[in-house]
Amino acid sequence: MSTPSRRVEVQEQILGANERLASENHVRLEEAGVFSLNLMASPGAGKTSLVERTVEALAAQMRIGVVDGDIATSLDADRAAAAGAAAIQINTGGQCHLDAHMLRGALDQLDLEALDLLIVENVGNLICPTGFPLGTHASVLVASVPEGDDKPYKYPGSYRGIEVLVVNKIDLLPYVPFQMDRFTQGVEMLNPGVLTFRLSCQTGEGLGAWLDWVRRAVEAQRQKRGQG
Amino acid sequence: MSTPSRRVEVQEQILGANERLASENHVRLEEAGVFSLNLMASPGAGKTSLVERTVEALAAQMRIGVVDGDIATSLDADRAAAAGAAAIQINTGGQCHLDAHMLRGALDQLDLEALDLLIVENVGNLICPTGFPLGTHASVLVASVPEGDDKPYKYPGSYRGIEVLVVNKIDLLPYVPFQMDRFTQGVEMLNPGVLTFRLSCQTGEGLGAWLDWVRRAVEAQRQKRGQG
Numbered sequence: 001m002s003t004p005s006r007r008v009e010v011q012e013q014i015l016g017a018n019e020r021l022a023s024e025n026h027v028r029l030e031e032a033g034v035f036s037l038n039l040m041a042s043p044g045a046g047k048t049s050l051v052e053r054t055v056e057a058l059a060a061q062m063r064i065g066v067v068d069g070d071i072a073t074s075l076d077a078d079r080a081a082a083a084g085a086a087a088i089q090i091n092t093g094g095q096c097h098l099d100a101h102m103l104r105g106a107l108d109q110l111d112l113e114a115l116d117l118l119i120v121e122n123v124g125n126l127i128c129p130t131g132f133p134l135g136t137h138a139s140v141l142v143a144s145v146p147e148g149d150d151k152p153y154k155y156p157g158s159y160r161g162i163e164v165l166v167v168n169k170i171d172l173l174p175y176v177p178f179q180m181d182r183f184t185q186g187v188e189m190l191n192p193g194v195l196t197f198r199l200s201c202q203t204g205e206g207l208g209a210w211l212d213w214v215r216r217a218v219e220a221q222r223q224k225r226g227q228g
Numbered sequence: 229m230s231t232p233s234r235r236v237e238v239q240e241q242i243l244g245a246n247e248r249l250a251s252e253n254h255v256r257l258e259e260a261g262v263f264s265l266n267l268m269a270s271p272g273a274g275k276t277s278l279v280e281r282t283v284e285a286l287a288a289q290m291r292i293g294v295v296d297g298d299i300a301t302s303l304d305a306d307r308a309a310a311a312g313a314a315a316i317q318i319n320t321g322g323q324c325h326l327d328a329h330m331l332r333g334a335l336d337q338l339d340l341e342a343l344d345l346l347i348v349e350n351v352g353n354l355i356c357p358t359g360f361p362l363g364t365h366a367s368v369l370v371a372s373v374p375e376g377d378d379k380p381y382k383y384p385g386s387y388r389g390i391e392v393l394v395v396n397k398i399d400l401l402p403y404v405p406f407q408m409d410r411f412t413q414g415v416e417m418l419n420p421g422v423l424t425f426r427l428s429c430q431t432g433e434g435l436g437a438w439l440d441w442v443r444r445a446v447e448a449q450r451q452k453r454g455q456g
Contacts, residue, residue, distance in 0.1 A: 148272045
């Protein structure tokens, strides 16, 4: 078995290379004036549903690209494309997260100049993706009510490094044991004041505020480029 | 950055060492006559609730140990101990799965001769734990209805290598879009005829069949040891 120090060394080399590629991705997105999101969540929290609802609502107002990371199948990219986005699938071949190198390959396949918004849907995993920044403008964690109110306490890393928190499936609050106070307290300890949207992709409740925020962020990115 | 071949080589060394340690763990559990389960699932599918229900129901009939893997906190081990088990917490320090070496450390802390059943609750992750067998007698995947019926298609690896499938939160079926036929079809493609329990840890529906199976498996292990 490799020595622990050798393992750590290999790991640091991988993470360092990822940081460099993430910076390069960020520059490309900035230069093209594209606002970009990295959606992370447990399997089944509702990333793909949020992508669908967002694309359906905004496709008439802006040009949207979606990059779907998955360990198998192109089900998610198919759903994003059906909703009206330019969708690229990355099959990670079993790997548990996207990395900046994979996103670079996807950016190569997209006409960035023809996009206003890029949504990257990461692999469903609450742990591994947090260690691999992709170079997007904002990291969005999609939590969901049926997962339980203890998740910030148990997966602190995924709540710490994010700019936006979406709490999905609020329509299930009457049917599951979930204390919003306990959940929020855990989030506040890790990421005080983090921008939070509570919504249901199923019923549409609360989606408006999320969509307004995306619209404003895309507009701000456009104006920034116009001034650049 | 390390070369890909170097990364693969390090990875193979790690997996090979894990297999050896898993075999050693298995021998220890066999010799002590302990029947053992490796519970795997997405975050929030209900692993800990299943442990609680199982310990509450069976603690009067058998001696139960619980090993809880988590990247932070001892919330799960506290719940298992409160339900009546001898509980050991493994904090993985951020690592996304348990491995056989970590389980060995936990076995060292338990009096195996004083146990009939050992439940190992893996880290909440539908991808990484599948690559690291621990040496337990059966791998149990806990799926949950609100995660959606597409999960076997999207996370095939986690459905392939298991002996038992528990479909939890069936009380939420009326409130979420989940077609049991589509789910079952996906499971059957990957793991034909896998032993399946559909239940709700919240309402108790379907728990009896699961508990009967655990009881019988523990009894068979006891008899096997008696004859050995």
